[in-house]
Amino acid sequence: MADSSLNKVRDTHRAKPASHHGKNAHSPDLLNALVVASYGRHFLARDEAGTIWQVYGKGKRREVAVGDEIVILPSGDKQAWVEDIQTRKNLVYRSDALKSKMFAANLDGVLLMLAVSPPYSPELLGRTLTACKHADVPLTILFNKVDILEGDPETLGDVEQELFEMTLGDVPTHYISVTEKPEETESLLRPLLEGKRTLILGQSGMGKSTLINLLIPGALAATNEISMALNAGKHTTTHTQMHFGEQGLELIDSPGFQAFGLHHLSEADLLNAFSDLRDEGNKCRFANCQHKREPDCAVKNGLEDGTLSPARYELYQMLKAELEEARQNY
Ligand SMILES: Nc1nc2c(ncn2[C@@H]2O[C@H](COP(=O)(O)OP(=O)(O)OP(=O)(O)O)[C@@H](O)[C@H]2O)c(=O)[nH]1
Ligand SMILES: [Zn+2]
Structure with missing residues (x-):
């Protein structure tokens, strides 16, 4: 039998006051909770007593992800506001x-x-x-x-x-x-x-x-x-x-996806994710080599002699072009 803690959601009409167990140490009205579902604009969060709350956030506090540890302020009827989002590990x-x-x-x-x-x-x-x-x-x-x-x-x-x-x-x-x-x-x-x-x-x-x-x-x-x-x-x-x-x-x-944009990466981030190309690229004749048509390009040479992967090279060039295009549009 699945131990789905979501099964512990309480019947609203017979809701008991939240146990002291889940209370936030700094303020008796606040509760610590874990975000267990995201519907885009609202979320479900489970407090430490196992109660599920439907939570909403305003402004920055709307930017909540499943897995976030949050602090919530109950507003009644198993609904609550997001008061704070704890620092994320990732x-x-x-x-x-x-x-x-x-x-x-x-x-x-x-x-x-x-x-x-x-x-x-x-x-x-x-x-x-x-x-x-x-x-x-x-x-x-x-x-x-x-x-x-x-x-x-x-x-x-x-x-x-x-x-x-x-x-x-x-x-x-x-x-x-x-x-x-x-x-x-x-x-x-x-x-x-x-x-x-x-x-x-x-x-x-x-x-x-x-x-x-x-x-x-x-x-x-x-x-x-x-x-x-x-x-x-x-x-x-x-x-x-x-x-x-x-x-x-x-x-x-998470719902199946067909697109996966990476506009949040900087060019340095991108290079770090392609350390094979970065390391080889450090050996190119020109420091700003784009690895396209330049002479003495270590990346092009690596692709020719099979030490670098064409598939990774193509993906890298595609992501880089996307980042450049995105930057021009801002
Ligand atoms: N032949 C075969 N079919 C499988 C296997 N695993 C899953 N399927 C079938 O693949 C189809 C899709 O499986 P789902 O689990 O619904 O796929 P999903 O990734 O959850 O898809 P979305 O819900 O659309 O994101 C179903 O008909 C499954 O029965 C497998 O190991 N072999
Ligand atoms: Zn090069």
Whole structure:
């Protein structure tokens, strides 16, 4: 049975006064709480007594992410205001020219789910890799649905090669089948995930929900019930949600994404995420070499002799061009 703490939400009509347990030491009216769901404009937060509050923020205090430790001021009927957001250990987010979207904060790791059907996007893989490097959160790749590739070792070999090249062999990568090999998947992942808070990312259809239901049975159904009860999910189909399993397993589910802008990175940030290109680039003849058509370009030479990855080079040039364009528009 899932130990979904969201099940502890109280019936509004019989609500008891909050226990002293969850009170904020500085002010008796304030409570410390953990953000467990984000609907964009409002959030669900769980206080230390296990009560779920629907919380709203004004101005900067609206910029709340799942995983944030916040201080809330109850305003009645299980509703509360965000009073403060505690300093984050880390934050994974994406951003385009118009807005940024926070995935989650205070993470121990990110799991990126990929599959061959629907086909995964190497570009999204590269962007996820870059965002996690920048946020300094360990990334693990789960390549799901390997059952589809049974009897097709060639395609599987190509995938392995592509993932290795893009990640420089630096990212733990597991080949799994959630539906066909559930026990194996579970015994592989439990030791990696227990006692940790993990954000699961992936394009639509990669198997995120299937995996969450395997590791925390009933999690998604319980979540829907809570959302309905609090009316929190009204008019929203996509939201980010934390699920609580046994042995301190915490999984954060985020809607499948098709875009992953990285406008929040500076050019130096970008170079740090591509340290292979940065280090080789230091050997170019010109200090400001763009690694395009300059003579004695160590990066171009590295691409030619196979020591650098063309896929990473292309992604780097694409992200750099985006940053330059974004800067010109401001
Ligand atoms: N063949 C195969 N199918 C799988 C596997 N894991 C999941 N699926 C199927 O893939 C489809 C999509 O799975 P979901 O778990 O809904 O994918 P998701 O990543 O949550 O997608 P969104 O909710 O759209 O973000 C479902 O029909 C699953 O049954 C697997 O290991 N092998
Ligand atoms: Zn160069």
